Amino acid sequence: MNDPIDEALEAARLTPPADFAARVMAEIASHQKPAHARLPPRTRLAREAAEWLALGGAVVAGLAQLLPLLFGLWTFTNAG
């Protein structure tokens, strides 16, 4: 390794302790199940569908506000 920058980056490298994975798994064992495991796939799909539905509703509501405004502007500019 001749490049001093590569050498610097290699010098800074740390290594995990031999028992690191075991320590992490022991810590995980003391936790509850991960959040995703508490939600069955169908619940997740239903939640995603509800999010899309809410987004669609917001878009419709926004258009319902915007279109009358545009129509009003168009009427006003053509009134004369």
Place this chain on the structure above:
Amino acid sequence: MEIPKVVERVLAGDRQAFAEVVTSYQAPLFGYLGRMGLPQARAEEIAQETFLRAWTRLADFDSRRGSFSTWLYTIAHRLALNEIGRSATRLELAMTADYEAACDAPAPADSLVAEQRRQQLRAALLQLPARDRAAVALAYIEDLALAEVARIEGCTVGAIKTRLHRARRRLAALLEDNRE
């Protein structure tokens, strides 16, 4: 290791499958944290916290949006930047690095010279601005492409290339200064 399958196994309740994730990613993660200038003890804490968060938030991982490694390193990157961002810690990092060097230095002269050189190199790396150092540290993770580094950093590939160029130039200058 096929991460999507391992993730599926974890989702199905196979907790031990997550050990494969930890084993696969621990070495590159520690490499990255070291290049960010963190001492061993801090790196261990952050690496552990990274895997714990990945475990608890696995539901948020969506393979359609990006690779698992990008997702995992994003968690680690934010934790590392938070750690480095604390001004008191920055001083502590430098002091700890020096302390560790003094304690770890072996007696034989050759090893001592090598260790001193190693410390000079680390010190030079620590003098880089955190953002530039982050770009370098991420770019040296083997399985991350520049586009993924840019995604983790939340910027363009061009910006990452600029940071890398600037960091390498600054690092070269610092190393040159040390040599004189």
